[in-house]
Amino acid sequence: MATVFVSGSLPSPAEAALSVLAAEHEVVRDEGGVGSARFAACVDRLEALVVPLTDRIDGAVFSRTPRLRVVANIAVGVDNVDLDAARARGVVVTNTPDVLTEATADVAFGLLLAASRRLAEGDRLVRAGGWSGFSLTFMLGVPVHGASLGIVGLGRIGKAVARRARGFGMHASYTQRTRLPESLERALGVTWVPELPGLLAWADAVTLHCPLTEQTRHLIGPRELAGMRPGAILVNTARGPLVDEAALAVALRDGPLAAAGLDVFEDEPRVHPELLALPNVVLSPHLGSAEVPTRAAMAELALENVRRVLAGEPPLTRVV
Numbered sequence: 001m002a003t004v005f006v007s008g009s010l011p012s013p014a015e016a017a018l019s020v021l022a023a024e025h026e027v028v029r030d031e032g033g034v035g036s037a038r039f040a041a042c043v044d045r046l047e048a049l050v051v052p053l054t055d056r057i058d059g060a061v062f063s064r065t066p067r068l069r070v071v072a073n074i075a076v077g078v079d080n081v082d083l084d085a086a087r088a089r090g091v092v093v094t095n096t097p098d099v100l101t102e103a104t105a106d107v108a109f110g111l112l113l114a115a116s117r118r119l120a121e122g123d124r125l126v127r128a129g130g131w132s133g134f135s136l137t138f139m140l141g142v143p144v145h146g147a148s149l150g151i152v153g154l155g156r157i158g159k160a161v162a163r164r165a166r167g168f169g170m171h172a173s174y175t176q177r178t179r180l181p182e183s184l185e186r187a188l189g190v191t192w193v194p195e196l197p198g199l200l201a202w203a204d205a206v207t208l209h210c211p212l213t214e215q216t217r218h219l220i221g222p223r224e225l226a227g228m229r230p231g232a233i234l235v236n237t238a239r240g241p242l243v244d245e246a247a248l249a250v251a252l253r254d255g256p257l258a259a260a261g262l263d264v265f266e267d268e269p270r271v272h273p274e275l276l277a278l279p280n281v282v283l284s285p286h287l288g289s290a291e292v293p294t295r296a297a298m299a300e301l302a303l304e305n306v307r308r309v310l311a312g313e314p315p316l317t318r319v320v
Protein backbone atom coordinates (compact mmCIF):
# COMPACT_ATOMS: atom_id res chain seq x y z
CA MET A 1 0.00 0.00 0.00
CA ALA A 2 1.38 3.37 -1.05
CA THR A 3 0.44 6.84 0.13
CA VAL A 4 -1.11 9.11 -2.49
CA PHE A 5 -1.68 12.82 -1.88
CA VAL A 6 -4.53 14.40 -3.85
CA SER A 7 -4.47 18.19 -3.93
CA GLY A 8 -7.51 20.36 -4.50
CA SER A 9 -11.02 19.23 -5.36
CA LEU A 10 -11.90 16.71 -8.08
CA PRO A 11 -14.97 16.96 -10.33
CA SER A 12 -17.57 14.57 -8.90
CA PRO A 13 -17.49 11.93 -11.71
CA ALA A 14 -13.79 11.36 -10.85
CA GLU A 15 -14.60 10.45 -7.25
CA ALA A 16 -15.39 6.87 -8.38
CA ALA A 17 -11.88 6.53 -9.84
CA LEU A 18 -10.47 7.89 -6.60
CA SER A 19 -12.43 5.29 -4.60
CA VAL A 20 -10.85 2.54 -6.73
CA LEU A 21 -7.40 3.91 -5.92
CA ALA A 22 -8.31 4.30 -2.24
CA ALA A 23 -9.25 0.61 -2.05
CA GLU A 24 -5.58 -0.26 -2.60
CA HIS A 25 -3.71 2.75 -1.26
CA GLU A 26 -3.81 5.32 1.49
CA VAL A 27 -5.24 8.52 -0.02
CA VAL A 28 -4.57 11.81 1.76
CA ARG A 29 -6.50 14.84 0.49
CA ASP A 30 -6.27 18.52 1.17
CA GLU A 31 -7.63 21.48 -0.78
CA GLY A 32 -4.61 23.42 0.44
CA GLY A 33 -2.28 21.32 -1.73
CA VAL A 34 1.43 20.97 -1.10
CA GLY A 35 1.34 23.93 1.28
CA SER A 36 -1.08 22.19 3.65
CA ALA A 37 -0.40 20.63 7.03
CA ARG A 38 -1.81 17.28 5.81
CA PHE A 39 0.74 17.24 3.03
CA ALA A 40 3.54 18.07 5.49
CA ALA A 41 2.37 15.23 7.72
CA CYS A 42 2.73 12.58 4.99
CA VAL A 43 5.83 13.73 3.04
CA ASP A 44 8.07 10.99 4.45
CA ARG A 45 5.91 8.15 3.14
CA LEU A 46 4.42 9.81 0.06
CA GLU A 47 4.78 7.88 -3.22
CA ALA A 48 2.33 9.66 -5.52
CA LEU A 49 1.13 13.22 -5.94
CA VAL A 50 -2.00 14.23 -7.87
CA VAL A 51 -2.02 17.99 -8.39
CA PRO A 52 -3.72 20.75 -10.35
CA LEU A 53 -1.57 23.36 -12.12
CA THR A 54 -1.79 25.72 -9.15
CA ASP A 55 0.53 23.50 -7.09
CA ARG A 56 4.18 24.32 -7.74
CA ILE A 57 6.18 21.09 -7.60
CA ASP A 58 9.68 22.48 -7.34
CA GLY A 59 13.02 21.23 -6.08
CA ALA A 60 11.97 21.92 -2.49
CA VAL A 61 8.93 19.65 -2.80
CA PHE A 62 11.05 16.88 -4.34
CA SER A 63 13.60 17.25 -1.50
CA ARG A 64 10.85 16.81 1.08
CA THR A 65 9.44 13.64 -0.55
CA PRO A 66 12.23 11.03 -0.66
CA ARG A 67 9.88 8.14 -1.59
CA LEU A 68 8.00 10.00 -4.34
CA ARG A 69 7.56 7.93 -7.53
CA VAL A 70 5.03 9.86 -9.59
CA VAL A 71 3.62 13.37 -10.01
CA ALA A 72 0.33 13.24 -11.91
CA ASN A 73 -0.42 16.78 -13.07
CA ILE A 74 -4.11 17.36 -13.84
CA ALA A 75 -3.27 19.62 -16.78
CA VAL A 76 -1.62 19.27 -20.14
CA GLY A 77 0.90 22.02 -19.39
CA VAL A 78 3.59 20.97 -16.92
CA ASP A 79 5.32 24.31 -16.34
CA ASN A 80 4.33 24.07 -12.65
CA VAL A 81 6.59 21.02 -12.23
CA ASP A 82 10.39 21.20 -12.14
CA LEU A 83 11.00 18.52 -14.77
CA ASP A 84 14.79 18.55 -14.34
CA ALA A 85 14.42 17.89 -10.63
CA ALA A 86 11.99 15.05 -11.40
CA ARG A 87 14.43 13.55 -13.92
CA ALA A 88 17.32 13.84 -11.47
CA ARG A 89 15.35 11.91 -8.84
CA GLY A 90 13.84 9.38 -11.22
CA VAL A 91 10.29 10.57 -10.51
CA VAL A 92 7.74 9.98 -13.28
CA VAL A 93 5.70 13.04 -14.34
CA THR A 94 2.44 12.64 -16.25
CA ASN A 95 0.00 15.14 -17.78
CA THR A 96 -3.49 15.08 -19.34
CA PRO A 97 -3.25 15.66 -23.11
CA ASP A 98 -6.02 14.94 -25.65
CA VAL A 99 -8.94 14.90 -23.22
CA LEU A 100 -9.01 18.72 -23.03
CA THR A 101 -8.13 19.57 -26.62
CA GLU A 102 -11.59 20.35 -27.98
CA ALA A 103 -12.79 22.13 -24.84
CA THR A 104 -9.78 24.45 -24.89
CA ALA A 105 -10.12 25.11 -28.62
CA ASP A 106 -13.76 26.08 -28.00
CA VAL A 107 -12.70 28.68 -25.45
CA ALA A 108 -9.99 30.03 -27.77
CA PHE A 109 -12.59 30.45 -30.47
CA GLY A 110 -15.07 31.95 -28.00
CA LEU A 111 -12.53 34.55 -26.95
CA LEU A 112 -11.66 35.27 -30.59
CA LEU A 113 -15.32 35.91 -31.36
CA ALA A 114 -15.99 37.88 -28.18
CA ALA A 115 -12.92 40.09 -28.57
CA SER A 116 -13.37 40.69 -32.31
CA ARG A 117 -17.08 41.44 -32.09
CA ARG A 118 -16.99 43.28 -28.75
CA LEU A 119 -19.51 40.92 -27.15
CA ALA A 120 -18.36 41.30 -23.55
CA GLU A 121 -18.11 45.05 -23.91
CA GLY A 122 -21.63 45.10 -25.37
CA ASP A 123 -22.95 42.97 -22.52
CA ARG A 124 -21.52 45.41 -19.97
CA LEU A 125 -23.04 48.35 -21.80
CA VAL A 126 -26.52 46.82 -21.98
CA ARG A 127 -26.48 45.91 -18.27
CA ALA A 128 -25.36 49.42 -17.36
CA GLY A 129 -28.37 50.85 -19.23
CA GLY A 130 -26.08 52.51 -21.73
CA TRP A 131 -27.67 51.22 -24.94
CA SER A 132 -29.71 53.83 -26.73
CA GLY A 133 -30.74 51.63 -29.66
CA PHE A 134 -29.54 50.23 -32.97
CA SER A 135 -27.30 52.40 -35.09
CA LEU A 136 -25.33 51.55 -38.23
CA THR A 137 -22.22 53.06 -36.70
CA PHE A 138 -22.54 51.67 -33.18
CA MET A 139 -19.95 49.36 -31.58
CA LEU A 140 -18.36 48.11 -34.77
CA GLY A 141 -15.86 45.33 -34.36
CA VAL A 142 -13.59 43.47 -36.73
CA PRO A 143 -14.65 40.44 -38.81
CA VAL A 144 -13.80 36.88 -37.84
CA HIS A 145 -15.15 35.14 -40.96
CA GLY A 146 -12.71 35.46 -43.83
CA ALA A 147 -9.95 36.89 -41.61
CA SER A 148 -6.41 35.56 -41.42
CA LEU A 149 -5.56 33.57 -38.29
CA GLY A 150 -2.02 33.05 -37.05
CA ILE A 151 -1.63 29.99 -34.84
CA VAL A 152 1.48 29.92 -32.66
CA GLY A 153 2.09 26.22 -31.98
CA LEU A 154 0.19 23.69 -34.07
CA GLY A 155 0.00 20.92 -31.50
CA ARG A 156 -3.22 19.20 -30.51
CA ILE A 157 -5.07 22.36 -29.44
CA GLY A 158 -3.63 24.47 -32.27
CA LYS A 159 -4.90 21.90 -34.77
CA ALA A 160 -8.35 21.87 -33.16
CA VAL A 161 -8.43 25.67 -33.52
CA ALA A 162 -7.36 25.35 -37.17
CA ARG A 163 -10.32 23.03 -37.81
CA ARG A 164 -12.68 25.56 -36.27
CA ALA A 165 -11.10 28.38 -38.32
CA ARG A 166 -11.89 26.48 -41.48
CA GLY A 167 -15.56 26.42 -40.57
CA PHE A 168 -15.43 30.20 -40.26
CA GLY A 169 -13.85 30.64 -43.69
CA MET A 170 -10.63 31.93 -42.11
CA HIS A 171 -7.19 31.66 -43.68
CA ALA A 172 -4.92 29.96 -41.17
CA SER A 173 -1.14 29.90 -40.96
CA TYR A 174 1.02 28.57 -38.18
CA THR A 175 4.50 28.89 -36.85
CA GLN A 176 6.54 26.42 -34.86
CA ARG A 177 10.06 25.06 -35.09
CA THR A 178 9.14 21.90 -36.96
CA ARG A 179 7.01 22.04 -40.06
CA LEU A 180 4.23 19.45 -40.34
CA PRO A 181 4.09 17.07 -43.33
CA GLU A 182 2.50 18.84 -46.29
CA SER A 183 -0.33 16.31 -46.44
CA LEU A 184 -1.32 17.23 -42.88
CA GLU A 185 -1.03 20.94 -43.67
CA ARG A 186 -3.35 20.44 -46.63
CA ALA A 187 -5.83 18.44 -44.57
CA LEU A 188 -5.94 21.19 -41.95
CA GLY A 189 -5.91 23.99 -44.52
CA VAL A 190 -2.90 25.71 -42.95
CA THR A 191 0.35 27.12 -44.27
CA TRP A 192 3.64 27.26 -42.39
CA VAL A 193 5.43 30.50 -41.60
CA PRO A 194 8.98 29.79 -40.42
CA GLU A 195 9.36 32.76 -38.06
CA LEU A 196 7.04 34.37 -35.52
CA PRO A 197 7.52 37.97 -36.80
CA GLY A 198 6.29 36.94 -40.26
CA LEU A 199 3.16 35.37 -38.80
CA LEU A 200 2.47 38.38 -36.57
CA ALA A 201 2.83 40.81 -39.49
CA TRP A 202 0.42 38.76 -41.62
CA ALA A 203 -2.40 37.74 -39.27
CA ASP A 204 -5.59 39.63 -38.47
CA ALA A 205 -5.82 37.50 -35.33
CA VAL A 206 -3.17 35.54 -33.47
CA THR A 207 -3.85 32.68 -31.05
CA LEU A 208 -1.23 31.11 -28.77
CA HIS A 209 -1.00 27.34 -28.30
CA CYS A 210 2.59 26.66 -27.28
CA PRO A 211 3.87 25.44 -23.93
CA LEU A 212 5.43 27.80 -21.39
CA THR A 213 9.17 27.19 -21.13
CA GLU A 214 12.14 29.45 -20.42
CA GLN A 215 12.35 29.98 -24.21
CA THR A 216 8.71 31.01 -24.62
CA ARG A 217 8.35 33.27 -21.54
CA HIS A 218 7.30 36.72 -22.88
CA LEU A 219 7.24 35.34 -26.42
CA ILE A 220 4.85 38.20 -27.08
CA GLY A 221 6.52 41.35 -25.80
CA PRO A 222 6.68 45.01 -26.90
CA ARG A 223 8.57 44.26 -30.13
CA GLU A 224 6.25 41.44 -31.19
CA LEU A 225 3.13 43.48 -30.36
CA ALA A 226 4.48 46.43 -32.35
CA GLY A 227 4.92 44.04 -35.30
CA MET A 228 1.24 43.03 -35.34
CA ARG A 229 -1.23 44.44 -37.84
CA PRO A 230 -3.22 47.55 -37.01
CA GLY A 231 -6.57 46.34 -35.67
CA ALA A 232 -5.25 42.84 -34.84
CA ILE A 233 -6.67 40.54 -32.17
CA LEU A 234 -4.59 38.47 -29.73
CA VAL A 235 -5.98 35.38 -27.98
CA ASN A 236 -4.18 33.48 -25.22
CA THR A 237 -5.57 30.26 -23.77
CA ALA A 238 -2.15 28.64 -23.21
CA ARG A 239 -0.17 30.17 -20.33
CA GLY A 240 -0.18 33.77 -19.10
CA PRO A 241 3.58 34.35 -19.01
CA LEU A 242 3.78 33.82 -22.79
CA VAL A 243 2.57 37.43 -22.99
CA ASP A 244 4.11 40.51 -21.39
CA GLU A 245 0.88 41.89 -19.90
CA ALA A 246 2.21 45.41 -19.32
CA ALA A 247 3.25 45.62 -22.98
CA LEU A 248 -0.09 44.15 -24.06
CA ALA A 249 -1.96 46.86 -22.14
CA VAL A 250 0.03 49.52 -24.03
CA ALA A 251 -0.67 47.84 -27.39
CA LEU A 252 -4.39 47.67 -26.58
CA ARG A 253 -4.50 51.31 -25.49
CA ASP A 254 -2.24 52.92 -28.10
CA GLY A 255 -2.35 50.34 -30.91
CA PRO A 256 -1.77 48.39 -32.98
CA LEU A 257 -4.17 45.90 -31.35
CA ALA A 258 -7.94 46.29 -31.60
CA ALA A 259 -8.68 43.79 -28.84
CA ALA A 260 -7.51 40.72 -26.97
CA GLY A 261 -9.08 37.68 -25.34
CA LEU A 262 -7.23 36.18 -22.38
CA ASP A 263 -8.03 33.04 -20.42
CA VAL A 264 -4.65 32.89 -18.68
CA PHE A 265 -2.56 35.46 -16.85
CA GLU A 266 1.01 36.07 -15.77
CA ASP A 267 0.30 35.84 -12.05
CA GLU A 268 -3.08 34.10 -11.61
CA PRO A 269 -5.49 34.96 -10.13
CA ARG A 270 -4.09 38.52 -10.24
CA VAL A 271 -4.79 40.36 -13.48
CA HIS A 272 -2.64 43.33 -14.50
CA PRO A 273 -4.53 46.46 -13.31
CA GLU A 274 -4.05 48.19 -16.66
CA LEU A 275 -5.78 45.30 -18.42
CA LEU A 276 -8.66 45.43 -15.94
CA ALA A 277 -9.17 49.08 -16.85
CA LEU A 278 -9.35 48.51 -20.62
CA PRO A 279 -12.68 47.90 -22.41
CA ASN A 280 -11.13 46.05 -25.35
CA VAL A 281 -9.85 42.95 -23.58
CA VAL A 282 -12.08 40.00 -22.73
CA LEU A 283 -10.92 38.30 -19.53
CA SER A 284 -11.95 34.78 -18.55
CA PRO A 285 -10.73 33.02 -15.40
CA HIS A 286 -8.69 30.10 -16.84
CA LEU A 287 -11.74 28.22 -18.13
CA GLY A 288 -10.14 26.46 -21.13
CA SER A 289 -10.92 22.95 -19.95
CA ALA A 290 -13.73 23.88 -17.58
CA GLU A 291 -16.66 21.66 -18.47
CA VAL A 292 -17.74 18.56 -16.55
CA PRO A 293 -16.80 15.74 -18.96
CA THR A 294 -13.42 17.29 -19.74
CA ARG A 295 -12.43 18.00 -16.15
CA ALA A 296 -13.63 14.52 -15.11
CA ALA A 297 -11.61 12.92 -17.92
CA MET A 298 -8.52 14.90 -16.87
CA ALA A 299 -8.80 13.78 -13.24
CA GLU A 300 -9.53 10.17 -14.22
CA LEU A 301 -6.51 10.09 -16.52
CA ALA A 302 -4.28 11.46 -13.74
CA LEU A 303 -5.57 8.85 -11.27
CA GLU A 304 -5.12 6.04 -13.81
CA ASN A 305 -1.53 7.17 -14.36
CA VAL A 306 -0.93 6.94 -10.61
CA ARG A 307 -2.56 3.54 -10.38
CA ARG A 308 -0.35 2.26 -13.17
CA VAL A 309 2.93 3.63 -11.84
CA LEU A 310 2.21 2.24 -8.38
CA ALA A 311 1.39 -1.14 -9.97
CA GLY A 312 4.68 -1.10 -11.88
CA GLU A 313 2.96 -0.49 -15.24
CA PRO A 314 3.80 2.26 -17.72
CA PRO A 315 1.56 5.33 -17.32
CA LEU A 316 -0.66 6.37 -20.22
CA THR A 317 0.65 9.89 -20.67
CA ARG A 318 4.19 10.27 -19.41
CA VAL A 319 6.13 13.52 -19.78
CA VAL A 320 9.25 12.51 -17.80
Ligand code: GLV
Binds near residue numbers: 076078238289
Ligand atom coordinates in the same frame (compact mmCIF):
# COMPACT_ATOMS: atom_id res chain seq x y z
C1 GLV B 1 -4.72 23.86 -18.39
O1 GLV B 1 -4.39 24.99 -18.42
C2 GLV B 1 -3.90 22.76 -18.76
O2 GLV B 1 -2.68 22.91 -19.03
O3 GLV B 1 -4.43 21.65 -18.80
